[in-house]
Amino acid sequence: MARPPRWQATLDASVEEACLAVRLYNDPAESRSFEGFVIHMHLAWLYLLHAEFIRDDVDYRYWDPKYKRRLLRVDGEPKRWELERCLRERWPDETDAVRANLGLFIRLRNRLEHRHAHADAALMVTLSGHGHALLLNYEQELTTQFGDDQSLALRLRVPLFVGTFSPQGEQALRRLRKSLPPDLHGFLTDYESGLGEGVAADPRYEFRLRATIELAPKDPDAVAVQFTRYDDMTEAERAAVEEMGRKGQVIVRDRKQPVSGLGRLMPKPAAAEVEAGIPFEFNIHHFVAAWKRGKVRPLYGDPHPDRTNSDFCEYDEPTKSYRYTRAYVSHLIKKCSTPEGFEAITGLTPRDKSLA
Known part of the structure; x- marks a missing residue:
């Protein structure tokens, strides 16, 4: 284990x-x-x-x-x-x-x-x-x-x-x-x-929400508590809700259905987000250099492709590809924001985006 x-x-x-x-x-x-x-x-x-x-x-x-x-x-x-x-x-x-x-x-x-x-x-x-x-x-x-x-x-x-x-x-x-x-x-x-x-x-x-209580007849296909989103209301319904007094409070959090790769990034989008957050050019070449230098995932052809740094990268068995976490993008942005950090992470000399 x-x-x-x-x-x-x-x-x-x-x-x-x-x-x-x-x-x-x-x-x-x-x-x-x-x-x-x-x-x-x-x-x-x-x-x-x-x-x-x-x-x-x-x-x-x-x-x-x-x-x-x-x-x-x-x-x-x-x-x-x-x-x-x-x-x-x-x-x-x-x-x-x-x-x-x-x-x-x-x-x-x-x-x-x-x-x-x-x-x-x-x-x-x-x-x-x-x-x-x-x-x-x-x-x-x-x-x-x-x-x-x-x-x-x-x-x-x-x-x-x-x-x-x-x-x-x-x-x-x-x-x-x-x-x-x-x-x-x-x-x-x-x-x-x-x-x-x-x-x-x-x-x-x-965080503020206003809940409207409606006594509904029993319906075998309905849940006991039903929420109507503000964005789905008509203008008249919104105006009526906003006129109501505060009678109680309910917290609503959107429920995410299971989605493969939810919150993960492929290499090119991940590299683009890193570049947007730092003053230097950062493309797929820099991204590959960073994961190789940091040993975030195995090299191509490794017999154990699943042995990744799970904080930063996940191996997807059906597609034989790697997906990267938001934490890894944040890590790269933080480390690559200075010339010294950029070189330490990628082994490459940074190039200021303003000079491109």
Whole structure:
């Protein structure tokens, strides 16, 4: 049996933390369920990004600024990047909506751990859309980086829920939202005031859906819950939906049917994406040089064509061809963005695209 990749244990720990976070969020018996959700999603994101760094050979340890060859240590173990530092490495663009959403919860976690335990329910109502975005962003990052077989959809169940509330229940939720302590309300207002309008309205920052409840007759060919997509509605139906009050919330995630090679790239499209992300020319010749130099897959004619670096490449038996992962494209873009990195990866001298 093949030995699991170096990053597998870290990724497994990440998924376990995410599942625990969702369980706490959905458990009405937990008096501090939102606090638990925030803390465990923080750990899930931290371990997920660490797993990516391990896979991509990114050194995420802290080094002593006085002694360049000495690691900083905590209780004898190397000190590793905290989530804030990982965030800047993964999303350098400060205006990225995923970074903005995660940054909000990083700051919120510090407040929740030391005070405001009584504000848990009010925070859950106020930040439910942000929390849903946090989880959906995690799912997107998890499956994009490590494949659909890692999806939380294989581990989580759709929870039972109250489809709508009485007018009294709706008013109770509004009162609960208004009970948020003034300093927490100020914290949220200040944080969002620093975001661009496009980021604040981005569903990756705050996820909002409106569900319409319709009591339908029993139909043996129909499922119990049916969703109508906004894009499939007429203009009149959209206008009616937008006028409705908020009566409940449902998260919808598109279900992908099994597709061979889903999310994988053939060599030419992969090389084109790399070239689009770096300042140098990068064609199929460079791509072949890169996989040969990095031993990503066996050479042509090898008796064991399936012995690939599974993080970066998969062998397709029916077509006798190789398909490359998004993670490999990201790896090449990151490494080939500098002249030194380009030459180290391909063994070739880079040529600036502006000179072509």
